[in-house]
Amino acid sequence: MAKVAVYRKEHFNAAHRLHNNNWSEEQNKLIFGKCNNENYHGHNYELVVKVIGEPNIDTGFVIDTKELSNLIQKEVIEKFDHKNLNKDIAAFKNIIPTAENIAIEIYNILRPQIETKLELQIRLYETERNFVEYPS
Numbered sequence: 102m103a104k105v106a107v108y109r110k111e112h113f114n115a116a117h118r119l120h121n122n123n124w125s126e127e128q129n130k131l132i133f134g135k136c137n138n139e140n141y142h143g144h145n146y147e148l149v150v151k152v153i154g155e156p157n158i159d160t161g162f163v164i165d166t167k168e169l170s171n172l173i174q175k176e177v178i179e180k181f182d183h184k185n186l187n188k189d190i191a192a193f194k195n196i197i198p199t200a201e202n203i204a205i206e207i208y209n210i211l212r213p214q215i216e217t218k219l220e221l222q223i224r225l226y227e228t229e230r231n232f233v234e235y236p237s
Contacts, residue, residue: 102155107163109150111173113182116143117198120187141185146203147226148177150211154219164219176210200227204235 118141119133129137136142150173154163184190186198192206204225215221226232 104153105163106153109169111148113146113178115181115184115186116141117186144227149224151222152219177207200233204233208235
């Protein structure tokens with residue numbers, strides 16, 4: 102049977118600071134610029150979760166989009182929305198919360214909860230023009 106891609110789009114707002122504790126303040130400012138603001142800065146993130154697989158013979162669904170939405174809400178949005186990623190999300194205590202690392206973390210949260218026969222991809226928009234995909 103043919104594979105089909107199903108997409109679910111959600112959004113969340115969060116603050117972060119790009120800062121490497123192993124570097125000097127000068128190097129952090131040089132590399133990260135305004136994103137190194139010591140008072141943090143925020144984004145209105147757009148999250149697109151892509152699930153690929155064969156439609157179920159009984160339901161016609163690759164995945165029930167309502168169940169997918171509920172999963173994303175519970176496991177990602179409730180944890181990330183209106184949070185300071187550096188301070189409130191344990192995964193970013195020692196990892197810089199770049200869009201790349203946020204996408205990987207969201208993937209790692211969702212992957213164990215979606216059937217292994219289904220492929221999963223995360224697309225995260227930090228701005229309208231800047232986005233990442235994992236895995237690529």
